[in-house]
Amino acid sequence: MKQKQFNKSLKQSSKNWIKRHINDPYVAMAKEKGYRTRSAFKLLEIQEKFKIIGKGDVVLDLGAAPGGWSQVASQLTTRPVIAVDILDISPLQNVRIIRGDFMDQSTLDQIINIIDEEPGIDVILSDMCPNTCGIKKIDHMRIVNILEEVIQFSKGNLRGGGSLVVKVFQGGAEKDALNDIKKCFRKVSHFKPKSSRNQSSEIYLIANGFKNAP
Numbered sequence: 223m224k225q226k227q228f229n230k231s232l233k234q235s236s237k238n239w240i241k242r243h244i245n246d247p248y249v250a251m252a253k254e255k256g257y258r259t260r261s262a263f264k265l266l267e268i269q270e271k272f273k274i275i276g277k278g279d280v281v282l283d284l285g286a287a288p289g290g291w292s293q294v295a296s297q298l299t300t301r302p303v304i305a306v307d308i309l310d311i312s313p314l315q316n317v318r319i320i321r322g323d324f325m326d327q328s329t330l331d332q333i334i335n336i337i338d339e340e341p342g343i344d345v346i347l348s349d350m351c352p353n354t355c356g357i358k359k360i361d362h363m364r365i366v367n368i369l370e371e372v373i374q375f376s377k378g379n380l381r382g383g384g385s386l387v388v389k390v391f392q393g394g395a396e397k398d399a400l401n402d403i404k405k406c407f408r409k410v411s412h413f414k415p416k417s418s419r420n421q422s423s424e425i426y427l428i429a430n431g432f433k434n435a436p
């Protein structure tokens with residue numbers, strides 16, 4: 223009886239999400255392989271095509287919760303992965319977790335303190351996706367701000383030859399970001415993993431060969 227009332231109160235969009243989730247092969251595969259998210263397969267596809275993470279690389283994973291990408295990254299490198307998110311991430315082997323907002327200076331300071339113990343960052347991953355409020359202009363601004371901050375941080379902290387993988391949303395903002403990234407990296411590609419849902423406007427920019435070492 224209680225279950226019935228709960229289902230009735232669900233919005234159609236939530237019902238559609240549950241239906242998609244139940245029938246999603248990547249959700250089943252993630253469960254089977256012990257990944258915390260289906261998103262883990264996006265990074266696996268990126269790795270297979272672009273070979274961005276090498277064995278001894280220092281990897282910074284931005285927007286890491288609940289930890290699917292960090293799981294994948296920590297299987298590819300022997301060095302600890304640095305995982306950052308506003309949300310809590312439960313502990314993972316070979317992953318150093320920072321809970322904080324990437325847009326706050328105090329979080330950047332914590333990242334930099336850790337990097338100082340390492341030889342530098344070889345790979346920056348950003349799967350960050352800001353909370354949306356439904357007001358197009360504001361949502362767009364948030365996405366652009368976060369993207370600009372990731373690019374800025376990468377310019378200042380990536381090692382020469384390093385790589386950046388950043389999620390962007392098609393619809394304008396990514397064009398400026400792409401131009402900016404193209405100036406600093408030898409090769410930049412757009413990639414939509416098969417595991418990224420068709421309905422989602424997300425794509426990833428894969429930038430290799432950072433030119434300006436800090």
Ligand SMILES: C[S@@+](CC[C@H](N)C(=O)[O-])C[C@H]1O[C@@H](n2cnc3c(N)ncnc32)[C@H](O)[C@@H]1O
Nearest residue numbers: 261285287288289290291308323324349350351
């Ligand atoms: C799509 S999820 C990441 C999923 C992750 N790659 C995985 O496989 O588990 C996006 C994450 O970005 C985080 N995020 C959004 N804005 C952020 C910010 N300003 N600072 C840190 N994390 C942020 C969210 O909290 C959310 O956990």
